[in-house]
Amino acid sequence: VTEEDEVRRAIAGDRDAFAALVRRHADRVHDVARRMLRDAHEAEDVVQQAFWNAWRAMARFDPSRPFRHWILRIATNLCRNRWEARRRKPATALDPEAEDPPARGEAPGSTGSDAACVRAALETLPEVYRLAAVLRYVHDLPLEAIAEVTGEPLGTVKVHLHRARSLLRRVLEAGETRPGPGGTTGESGAP
C-alpha cells in the first residue's frame, strides 16, 4: 500500500488509512517539534494536535501535494503558536513548562564532527534559523519544500539557512553554546 493510497482513503474518511499515515510520519513530526520546542512533553502535545487537526481537515487536503509537507506545516504552525505563548509568559526557574536544557553529549569543540556537539549547537540557534536547518539537514527537505512547510518565500529560506550555517560555524569553531544574535525564546531554559 502506497502513501498515496493511504492519503486517498483517509480523505474518504478511512480511519485505518489515516492511522497508517500517523505511523508513517509520527517520528518526523515529533522530531521537528522536539527540536523546535526543546521540550519532550510539548513535542508530544504538538504531535497529537497536528494529527488531529490534519484528520479534521483531511477533506480539504490536496492529494497531489506531499502529505509529509502538509503535516510538517501544521506541526510547525503549532510550534510557532507555542513560541508566541512562551514569549507572552516568561519562564521561571521553577516553571514546569520550561524547556529541556539543550542536549549536551559534550561541549561543542573545534572538531565539530561529533553529532552530540552539532545537536547542542543546533539547539542554540534562534528558532527560525533552527527550523530551516532542521528541515534541510535532519529531514533532508529541498529548499522549495522548506518554503512550503514554513510558508516563507524561497529567498527567506535561503537567508535563514545561511544565517543558521554561519552561526553554527561560529559556535562550533568557538566551542560556544550561547544563543546566537536574535536570541531564542528558550534562553531561560538554558543554563
Next chain:
Amino acid sequence: VSDTLPPPSGARAEPPVPDEALEALAAGELPAAEAAPLRARVAADPALAGRLARALLVEEALRSLRVEPAPQGVVARVLLGLPRPVPASRRVLLGRFAAAAASFALAALSLAEAAPALAAEAPALRLAEAVAPAAALARRVGSPETLSAVPDVAGLPGAAWAALGAALLAAGPLLARRWRRAPSPGRPS
C-alpha cells in the same frame, strides 16, 4: 582574506566570494553554471579553499544528524484521541443547512433593501447583532438605515426575519460541531 586582496598585476579584479556562495557550493545548492567558476577560483586560492573547507565541515556535521524516533506510545495516544469523522452524508446535510441559512439571511436583507419606507423593529436588529456574528455581514451588505426599514412579512417584523436568519447562520457551526461529536454507528471508536 586573500580574495579581498588586490589581484596580481595584470590580472582582472574579481569580486570577493561571499560566504553564502561557498555554503551553497558546499551544500550542492549552487547551479552548475555558477559552481564551476567558483570551484576554479577556490582551486587557485588557498584562503578560499580554507573557507570552503570550513563550510564543508559544518555541512558534514549537520548532515550527520538523524531523525530521532518518537517516544513509545505517541502514535497510540494520537490514534486514541482521533476525533470521529463526519460521515459524508452528514457533511452534505450540513452544507445544505448552511446554504439554506445563508440564503434566508440574504433574502431578509434583500427585503430590507427593497422596501426602505416601512418601519422597522430596531431592538430586533440589536438582538441580531448581539447573538449573531453574521450581523457583521449584514452591516456590510446594507446600511443601518436600510436594515432598520425591513417590512413586515408573515406577521413578523422584517428585522426579526433578518435576526432569525443571522442567528441561523451563527448556529450552523455549533450544530455542526455537535453532529461531529455524535457517535457514528458502524465506526470503530
